[in-house]
Amino acid sequence: MSADRPQTDRSQDAAPAAERPIPLIDLVAQHREIAPAVLDAVQKIFAEQRFILGDEVAEFEHDVGSYCDSREAISCASGTDALLLALMALDIGRGDEVVTSPFTFFATGSSIARVGARPVFVDIDPVSFNIDPRAVEEKIGPRTRAIMPVHLFGQCAEMEPLCRIATRSGLSIVEDACQAIGAEYQGRRAGVLGSVGCFSFFPTKNLGGAGDGGLMTTDDLTLAKRLRRLRVHGDAGQYEHVEIGINSRLDALQAAVLRIKLKSLDQWTLGRQRNARRYAVLFQEYNLLDAIELPVVLPGRRHVYNQYCVRVLDGRRDQVLKSLREQKVGCAIYYPKPLHLQTCFADLGYKAGMLPHSERASAEVLALPIYAELSADDQEQVVRSIARALGRTPKRSLQSVLAGPNRRPGVPAPLVRYNTEE
Numbered sequence: 001m002s003a004d005r006p007q008t009d010r011s012q013d014a015a016p017a018a019e020r021p022i023p024l025i026d027l028v029a030q031h032r033e034i035a036p037a038v039l040d041a042v043q044k045i046f047a048e049q050r051f052i053l054g055d056e057v058a059e060f061e062h063d064v065g066s067y068c069d070s071r072e073a074i075s076c077a078s079g080t081d082a083l084l085l086a087l088m089a090l091d092i093g094r095g096d097e098v099v100t101s102p103f104t105f106f107a108t109g110s111s112i113a114r115v116g117a118r119p120v121f122v123d124i125d126p127v128s129f130n131i132d133p134r135a136v137e138e139k140i141g142p143r144t145r146a147i148m149p150v151h152l153f154g155q156c157a158e159m160e161p162l163c164r165i166a167t168r169s170g171l172s173i174v175e176d177a178c179q180a181i182g183a184e185y186q187g188r189r190a191g192v193l194g195s196v197g198c199f200s201f202f203p204t205k206n207l208g209g210a211g212d213g214g215l216m217t218t219d220d221l222t223l224a225k226r227l228r229r230l231r232v233h234g235d236a237g238q239y240e241h242v243e244i245g246i247n248s249r250l251d252a253l254q255a256a257v258l259r260i261k262l263k264s265l266d267q268w269t270l271g272r273q274r275n276a277r278r279y280a281v282l283f284q285e286y287n288l289l290d291a292i293e294l295p296v297v298l299p300g301r302r303h304v305y306n307q308y309c310v311r312v313l314d315g316r317r318d319q320v321l322k323s324l325r326e327q328k329v330g331c332a333i334y335y336p337k338p339l340h341l342q343t344c345f346a347d348l349g350y351k352a353g354m355l356p357h358s359e360r361a362s363a364e365v366l367a368l369p370i371y372a373e374l375s376a377d378d379q380e381q382v383v384r385s386i387a388r389a390l391g392r393t394p395k396r397s398l399q400s401v402l403a404g405p406n407r408r409p410g411v412p413a414p415l416v417r418y419n420t421e422e
Ligand SMILES: Cc1ncc(COP(=O)(O)O)c(C=O)c1O
Pocket: 078, 079, 080, 081, 104, 105, 107, 108, 150, 176, 178, 179, 199, 200, 201, 202, 212, 213, 214
C-alpha cells in the first residue's frame, strides 16, 4: 500500500483502546523468572566472601565453554577486554594491521588501536551487515596480522571465505562474537570459528550479567594459557610476572548470575526467533514492506537476534525514530556513525563515501524490541506505530483480519519478502 492510497474502509483500523509503552529491552520481565535462583546464588557468595575468580567463575567457564563447543573458555571483565586480551595474546601490536568492519560497536576498532595496531576498515555486505570477505581480500598486505569479523546483531559473518583468506595468508581470526552467543555458522557455534572468540556479558546481551563481563573461547591450549595469564597482570603464579598483562577478571557474583541465566539462554533465543517470525508476518500484513526492509537470515545460520534491526528506506529513518519515541515505543540506532568516520580515527585517512554500504546502513537501521517476553500484542503495537510514523493508516490486510489477530495453526502464512526462518 502506498502512503497516499485513499483509506475508505476504516473498519479494519487496528487501533486498540489503550496502548502501553513498550521498552526496547525489558530486563525486569526476564529477571522476574529467575529472581529466586539469582538471590540464592548471591547470598551464597556473600556468605563465602570470595568475590573474584574462584570456583564459581571456573564452573561458569566450564559451562559456557561447553555451550560454545570450545575446549577452553577464559572469562574477563568485559567484551572490550576480551578483544584486547585476544590481540595481546596473539602478539599483535605496533606496525601490524587488523582488517575489520566499521559497522559495529566502537570496541571492535578501539581494541585494535589500543594494542598499537592499525584498524583497516572494509565495507560490509548490505544484506547481512557483516564484513564482506571480498573487501577483506583486497586489503590483505604484508602488515596484516589478523581479521576481526563481527557477528553483528547475532548473525555470524561469512566465515568460510574469511577462514580461507586467513589460512592462505597465515592470519589469525579474532571473532567479535560479543552479540552472538549461541549463533551458528554451518552447524558450528560462534566463538570456535576462528583463533579466538570474544564475548560480552553486558546486561543487554542475550546472556547478560548484572554488570560488565566478558569471555574468550579458543581450542588452542597454548593461547588459552596465555590469555589466563594476561588477564592477571601476566602473573604465571606466585607473583612471578613473566609479561605485562592487564587486570581483567570476572567477579564471582557475575559468574553466578550468568550460570543461572545460561540455563535459560536457548529458551530465550527461541523466543527471540519466534518474535522475528511474527514481525515478518505483521510487516507483511500491514503492507509495510515497501518502506521497511526486514533482517535476512542467510543460509546455514542460527541467528540469535541480539538486535532486530530493520532498514527504514527512502531517508525516513529519523522521522520514524522520532515518532516511535513519541508513541513510547522503544527503538535505537545501532550504529549511527561507522567507525571509519569517527573523530578518533581521522588520522587513518577515511572520508565519507569510501565505505558506502556501511554509511548507508548507519543512515537506515533501526532496532526494534525483540526480547523473548515481548507479546504478540506488543509486537502488533510496534508495527502499528511504525505505520503511523510513516503516515499510513495502521491497518491489517483483510485476509489477515479474517484469520484473527494471532495467526492460528493451519492458516496459511502470507508470503514474506525476506526469509527470517532459522
Ligand atoms: C560488537 C561488540 N563488540 C564489542 C563489545 C564490547 O563489549 P563490552 O561492552 O562488554 O565491553 C560490544 C558490546 O556492546 C559489542 O556489541
